[in-house]
Every structure is written in structure tokens, then in C-alpha cells.
Amino acid sequence: MSQFFDIIVIGSGPAGIFSALELADKGLSVLMIERGRELERRKCPALDKQIPCVRCSHCAITSGFGGAGAFSDGKVTLSSSVGGNLREFLSDIELEKMFNHIMKKLLEFGAPERIMGTDTEGVDKISFEAQKYGIELVRSKILHMGTDKGFRVLLNMREALISRRVDLHLREAVEDLIVENHEVKGVKTSKGKYFAKYVIMAPGRSGTEWAFEMCQKYGIVTDTNPVDIGVRLEVPFEVLKPLTDVLYEPKLVYYSRSFDDRVRTFCVNPHGVVVPEMTEDVVTVNGHSFTYPVSDYTNLAILVSTRFTEPFKDPVSYGKSIARLANLLTGSIIIQRYGDLKLGRRSTEERIRKSIVKSTYRGAVPGDLSFALPYRYLSSIKEMLDQLDRLAPGFADDGNLLYGAEVKFYSARIMVSGEFEVEHMKNLFAIGDGAGITRGLSQAAISGILAARSILNRR
Numbered sequence: 001m002s003q004f005f006d007i008i009v010i011g012s013g014p015a016g017i018f019s020a021l022e023l024a025d026k027g028l029s030v031l032m033i034e035r036g037r038e039l040e041r042r043k044c045p046a047l048d049k050q051i052p053c054v055r056c057s058h059c060a061i062t063s064g065f066g067g068a069g070a071f072s073d074g075k076v077t078l079s080s081s082v083g084g085n086l087r088e089f090l091s092d093i094e095l096e097k098m099f100n101h102i103m104k105k106l107l108e109f110g111a112p113e114r115i116m117g118t119d120t121e122g123v124d125k126i127s128f129e130a131q132k133y134g135i136e137l138v139r140s141k142i143l144h145m146g147t148d149k150g151f152r153v154l155l156n157m158r159e160a161l162i163s164r165r166v167d168l169h170l171r172e173a174v175e176d177l178i179v180e181n182h183e184v185k186g187v188k189t190s191k192g193k194y195f196a197k198y199v200i201m202a203p204g205r206s207g208t209e210w211a212f213e214m215c216q217k218y219g220i221v222t223d224t225n226p227v228d229i230g231v232r233l234e235v236p237f238e239v240l241k242p243l244t245d246v247l248y249e250p251k252l253v254y255y256s257r258s259f260d261d262r263v264r265t266f267c268v269n270p271h272g273v274v275v276p277e278m279t280e281d282v283v284t285v286n287g288h289s290f291t292y293p294v295s296d297y298t299n300l301a302i303l304v305s306t307r308f309t310e311p312f313k314d315p316v317s318y319g320k321s322i323a324r325l326a327n328l329l330t331g332s333i334i335i336q337r338y339g340d341l342k343l344g345r346r347s348t349e350e351r352i353r354k355s356i357v358k359s360t361y362r363g364a365v366p367g368d369l370s371f372a373l374p375y376r377y378l379s380s381i382k383e384m385l386d387q388l389d390r391l392a393p394g395f396a397d398d399g400n401l402l403y404g405a406e407v408k409f410y411s412a413r414i415m416v417s418g419e420f421e422v423e424h425m426k427n428l429f430a431i432g433d434g435a436g437i438t439r440g441l442s443q444a445a446i447s448g449i450l451a452a453r454s455i456l457n458r459r
């Protein structure tokens with residue numbers, strides 16, 4: 001087996017896959033290394049058996065071929081204002097072209113042509129209504145693949161990688177980079193050493209700690225990103241139907257009166273299910289939906305963004321500490337009825353049973369979110385729920401369910417050039433969520449293509 005390649009790609013999420021496809025298309029030899037499992041073998045026991053998270057060594061939801069994207073809802077955002085920082089690299093016109101390119105590619109790989117947010121009149125109406133309650137609607141078109149169709153797209157992409165002779169090493173973790181005089185020469189994995197002229201790091205959020213460790217070891221400069229902390233809400237589908245029918249994912253932003261914090265809706269899953277997710281050693285909550293209805297509910301995250309200032313520089317650890325508190329109290333994710341939270345009492349199995357909303361993740365443990373989430377976050381979340389209740393009556397109903405903690409850890413931002421080459425480290429490129437540059441499928445994929453094109457230009 002050859003140990004020498006033109007390019008090594010670390011991670012097989014959307015960023016890694018799109019970069020490998022672009023490079024292999026031009027006939028270059030590519031080795032893709034992924035520490036998680038094969039797509040079909042990625043099974044989450046907690047989800048299958050509806051039990052609390054069993055803490056697998058590599059979380060099947062976030063790791064394995066396809067990356068975190070494999071079981072994501074496949075909502076491909078086609079707007080530069082959300083999902084990452086690529087506006088720093090491309091103009092809006094160039095980004096628009098890239099979104100179209102990504103969409104075309106996904107359709108070629110079998111994504112359904114289901115684009116939401118195109119009914120301008122409907123969108124204007126929602127935007128106007130939201131403004132009355134101090135809420136801003138972020139306009140964004142979305143290609144919705146659904147977890148099921150997204151899975152098929154990935155199967156087709158894997159076929160394409162194999163047919164272009166990309167060497168795909170699964171269940172093999174990159175442990176270290178091989179570096180000489182500030183120039184990357186290859187990688188050391190759990191199974192051996194591989195050498196290449198160029199290395200692309202695309203480890204995603206689940207690889208945040210590893211990437212940070214590499215940055216510290218090799219003196220790579222990083223910057224901090226904000227951390228988003230909050231809860232996942234599960235409400236009857238009909239409550240959000242007027243919004244989800246038009247937008248699929250209403251992206252709403254509110255600044256709380258109590259703390260002037262930015263609170264937003266995120267990852268809306270109509271007719272979807274709530275799922276656990278593991279990042280390193282902490283269990284947090286997330287959501288899925290399919291192209292067909294699997295529940296009578298919609299789940300979505302309500303997140304509060306915090307960008308810490310000097311001297312604190314470790315928002316990821318802060319987010320993890322909050323998630324760990326929730327894990328400490330219940331061994332898993334906390335579930336609480338909104339009515340119980342308002343009354344200042346914990347939820348119990350019996351109280352949860354009385355809810356009109358029947359939980360779609362029975363592995364969550366009834367408890368009290370106010371023991372885990374700081375007052376600042378809870379009060380901002382409550383404020384936004386009350387405002388949203390005016391926009392979509394029923395949003396803040398006592399019987400709705402809250403799950404926590406939901407934490408979006410945005411990796412430390414690796415400082416890269418306009419070509420995505422890591423500063424002071426020749427021929428090492430950093431892309432996607434793990435580099436702290438993107439926060440979603442479409443921008444992660446675009447960063448992969450751009451890094452690949454930078455390498456092709458050099459050759």
C-alpha cells in the first residue's frame with residue numbers, strides 16, 4: 001500500500017468530501033482519513049433504543065463517513081448571512097455562484113429539488129409580523145434534503161470518491177502532523193505514517209480538541225469564536241406551520257431586553273425528532289427531520305450567543321462545562337415542560353406524561369434546566385419564547401418540552417490565508433467547522449472546494 005500521496009485530507013465531512021472530489025477529478029492521488037465508521041455502520045444506540053447516551057468512543061451522530069452531515073437534516077442554506085464566515089474570503093456575488101455550484105452538485109448526487117423560502121410575498125409577510133415583536137427574520141433560501149435523502153447523496157458521493165481512486169481509510173484517527181521547518185510533510189495515524197505535498201485539515205466540530213492540540217503543538221495562531229448555548233424546544237407541528245410552510249427553517253433573531261443578548265432560532269425540524277449528540281465527553285441535544293413526517297411535532301433550538309472578551313479565551317470549555325452540568329444532573333440530556341420551568345419546579349416522568357407534546361427522544365431524563373443553565377441564558381430564552389408566542393401562538397405553551405443543554409461549540413478559529421493555507425505552516429490547509437471558519441453544510445462544502453482550487457492553482 002502506497003504511503004505517498006499528492007494530498008491527504010483529514011476528515012470525511014462535507015468539507016473533506018468536496019475538497020477530495022475536486023482534487024481527484026483532476027487526477028491527483030488523494031488519501032482521505034476518517035476516524036469514525038463506515039456510513040452504513042454508523043448507528044446511535046441511544047437513538048435506536050431510546051435510552052440515555054451510552055458515550056461511544058466516536059459518536060455515530062457526529063463522526064464517520066459523511067461527518068456530522070451524515071445524519072443532519074440536510075438543510076443546505078443558500079445564503080451568505082448564515083452558516084459561517086466565508087464572506088471574509090469571497091464577495092457576495094462570488095458566494096452566490098458557489099451556492100449555486102454546491103446546489104447543482106448535490107442535485108447531481110441525488111438531492112431532491114426542494115427549495116424553500118422562495119415565496120417572496122409570504123416571506124415579506126412573516127418578516128413584517130416578526131418586526132412588530134422586535135424579532136428580525138433572516139432571509140435565506142434552503143435546499144432541504146432531509147436526513148434520509150442526505151444519506152443517499154452521501155452514498156453516491158462515496159461511490160464517486162471510490163471511482164476516482166480516492167484512498168479512503170476509515171476507523172483510523174490522525175494523531176499528529178509531520179512537520180519540518182514550518183512545512184507539513186504528512187500525518188501520523190493510529191496505524192502508521194503517510195506523506196504528501198499538501199495536507200487538508202477538515203476535522204469538524206468533533207475534532208475541535210484535536211485541532212486545537214495541533215495548533216498549540218506547532219505554534220499555529222488561533223482566535224476565539226462565540227459559543228451558542230440554549231435549549232431545544234419541541235412544539236406541536238401546527239404551532240409553527242404558518243412559518244415552516246413558507247420558510248421551512250425560520251431564522252429569527254431577537255435581542256433580549258434583560259441582557260441585550262442575541263437570541264436566535266436554529267435548526268428547525270418540522271415533523272422531526274430530537275436526538276442526542278456527543279462531542280468529546282459531553283452529551284448535548286440536536287434534532288433531525290426527514291423528507292417525510294415522522295412525528296406530529298416541530299423541534300428547534302433557541303440559542304444565546306456569547307463572544308467572551310479578554311482575558312477569557314476558552315468559550316469551548318465554557319460551553320462544555322454547562323453541558324457537563326446537565327449531564328451530571330441526569331447522566332444525559334435534561335427534559336422539562338415549559339410550564340414546570342416557569343413555576344420553578346423540576347419535571348418528573350408523571351408531569352412529562354401529562355404534556356400534550358409527547359417527547360420524540362425518550363432517552364432524555366426529566367429534571368430542572370435552571371440547575372444547569374445560567375440565569376442570563378434562561379431569562380433571555382424565556383423572553384424570546386414569550387415574544388415568539390405572539391408571532392406564533394402556542395409557542396410558549398406550558399405543555400411544550402424543553403431539552404438541554406444544546407450547545408454549539410464553534411472551534412477555535414485557525415488563522416488562514418485567503419487560500420485557506422494555515423498561517424506560518426506551509427502546505428497545510430484548514431477548512432470547515434473544525435477550523436472555526438464555517439458552521440453549516442453549505443459553507444463547509446464551499447470551503448473544501450476553495451482549498452482544493454488553491455492547491456490546484458499552485459500545481
Ligand SMILES: Cc1cc2nc3c(=O)[nH]c(=O)nc-3n(C[C@H](O)[C@H](O)[C@H](O)COP(=O)(O)OP(=O)(O)OC[C@H]3O[C@@H](n4cnc5c(N)ncnc54)[C@H](O)[C@@H]3O)c2cc1C
Nearest residue numbers: 011013015035064067068072075174204207432433440441
Ligand atoms: C444532528 C446534526 C444536524 C445538523 N443539521 C444541519 C443542517 O440541517 N444543515 C446544516 O447546514 N448543518 C447541519 N449540521 C451541521 C453540519 O453537519 C456541519 O456544519 C458540517 O457537517 C460541517 O462539516 P465539516 O466537514 O467541517 O465537519 P464534519 O462534518 O464534522 O466532519 C469532520 C469529520 O472529521 C473526522 N475527524 C475529526 N478528527 C479526526 C482525526 N483526528 N482523524 C481522522 N478523522 C477525524 C470526524 O470523525 C468527522 O467525521 C448538523 C449537525 C448535526 C450533528
